[in-house]
Amino acid sequence: MRTLRFLLQKEFRQIFRDPSIIRLIFIMPIIQLMILPWAADYEIKNIKLSVVDKDHSDYSRQLISKITSTGYFQLAVYTNSYPEALQQVEKGNADLVMEIPASFEKELVKEDQATLFLAMNAIDGVKANLGSAYLRSIIQDFNREVRLEWIQFPRFSPETQIEITSSNWFNPLMNYKYFMVPGILVILLTMIGVNLTAINIVREKEIGTIEQINVTPVKKFHFILGKLIPFWLIGLLVLTIGLTIAWLAYGIIPVGSFVTIYIFAAIFLLAVLGLGLLVSTYAENQQQAMLVSFFIMMIFILLGGLYTSIDGMPEWAKWITRFNPVAYFIEVMRMVVLKGSGLADIKKHLLIMFGFAVVLNSWAILNYRKRS
């Protein structure tokens, strides 16, 4: 125990003397949580619309003003030639082309039926899909208004109609920030956990101090614990800073209890720190450690369910996410923060995470050899 105390004392002295670690602990969470949630937005705004108006009627103008007043679309080009509108798409000045035919108003009034043509730039698939979906619903809305103007509805509709109303549980306003912030916080903890530990031990390898430790009777277990405990505490500190920012900047207060979050985070941190240790036992120098942990982080983030729903992934990808501790934590964070889940609800997640922690740390201790 006394040996461990000396190891910890040394680690803390080194950490607090390193200005880059202090910056990492305080500035990284602030920047990530203040900027990313605003940029990583699922809603598409400012879609540049190019209108080919061959009708120049009252209705066509009404339709255009209805579209632009939603805030989702910007009228980028207004012309009466389709080739010209398409050219603007090619130049990147417009994302969507809506063509209003010459007889639009006449047909709408007389024939009770009119056609519109939409063309979209599908290079950014998400934008094209969402943009056309928004536009469709705006046009349908417009359509209903026009019908109301011209047709007197009978008291009872002759056709059966299903009207859908929905209510969003757990996130009533569908505020994506409630959804993103807990996820980003998880990524933050993972990055700090994996990178700091990996780099720290590899640096001792590079400088040669690890060899000096290896000729001492210090036990492997003590040495690893001496590395784990400081970064574990730093991780919990970063979590605290992150939760504070989530509250101050976004008004996010977990519906569930902080105790649940901290218990899970404590075990999660053990797992990712173990991973960092493992990387460091294999890596020869800091570049290797950085590249490997960067590679792992990419997989963790893309297969973690932060940006894309895991349920929507193909089977093989879903199977991979089962080995991704980040995916479990993101799910747990969202469950606790938004739904208010308690320890009993995340029992399975806790057990799996505990398994990760045990396996990764034992592997790291086994692979760390004092004698080559």
Add this chain to the structure above:
Amino acid sequence: MREVKAITTNKLTKQFGDFTAVDAISFEVNKGEIFGFLGANGAGKTTAMRMLCGLSLPTSGEATVAGLDVYKENEKIKRSIGYMSQKFSLYDDLTVKENMQFYGGIYGKSNAFIKEKTAFILDHLHLQKEANALVKSLPLGWKQKLAFSVAVFHEPEIVFLDEPTGGVDPVTRREFWNMIYTAAANGTTVFVTTHYMDEAEYCDRVSIMVDGRIDALDTPKGLKEKYNASSMDEVFLQLARKATRAAD
């Protein structure tokens, strides 16, 4: 009772794949002796030393350090030895005092011992003013002397020094050897590698490694007589020229 040797090896060998870095070396080091371990770059000195310190597992052969077996009792050996590697390996983001406290602590020394010993070393090296300075701010010569002091801080039976005076000025080298003599006079066995032949003259006995083998082992005087040379420099050149292995 037969006196236990500080170090004994019998056909100690280390292979890396096809390459035999250390080729069946056998020698003994007496207690309290200053044993010079010479050889050209790449002759296998560091590898041999690393096996004795428990940093590298021998491929074959036998060895004991402080009467303990290097295969089975390597962790026990570590209590009895000090080691100063070629690379400077104190924590340069810790202060002089903190380094001594740390190394004393992990060898299980008491706080009173650490305090007393630290004061003694600071006094001895005239480093009282620098006690709270970060090690990285010290000049190389001082760092090396400090590294030696830290290597013998826990008062080991045997201390291994791997080219301890590389890149150090002649005055500091002389001071460094005074420290080695003091340690030896207090009963510590010193196992030292060097490239400086004047330093070889200071050793009680010297071995010269060529291509992983020990080609000569005697007192400096005995070696000079045997090879009919006026200095250790000549002895070394005669032996090292036979080497076929490329220096690293």
